[in-house]
Amino acid sequence: MEQRIPEQNKIEIRDSFAGAEYANVMQITHSKEEFLMTFLNIVAPSGRVVAKIMTNPGHLKRIAKAIEENIKRYESSFGKIEEAESPKDEIGFRAN
Numbered sequence: 001m002e003q004r005i006p007e008q009n010k011i012e013i014r015d016s017f018a019g020a021e022y023a024n025v026m027q028i029t030h031s032k033e034e035f036l037m038t039f040l041n042i043v044a045p046s047g048r049v050v051a052k053i054m055t056n057p058g059h060l061k062r063i064a065k066a067i068e069e070n071i072k073r074y075e076s077s078f079g080k081i082e083e084a085e086s087p088k089d090e091i092g093f094r095a096n
Contacts, residue, residue, distance in 0.1 A: 021050035
């Protein structure tokens with residue numbers, strides 16, 4: 001009987017991808033087919049978009065569930081997370 005070795009996924013990372021970006025604001029928009037999450041780093045008086053993630057509704061629901069599970073694990077190890085305050089001012093975009 002021949003044994004099959006399962007294929008492994010190969011994940012590549014672009015050389016231009018330096019690493020993590022800090023985001024302190026997220027904006028979400030959606031259509032019937034997709035959700036778009038735009039992550040920003042705002043330090044008054046300006047800010048910049050650090051990432052955009054687009055995904056389908058079913059996958060976003062799995063992401064939300066994974067985040068919820070990880071928050072529970074974090075809080076069981078380190079204590080309750082206090083929710084950050086919402087921004088006082090409206091955040092807007094300007095074209096360059």
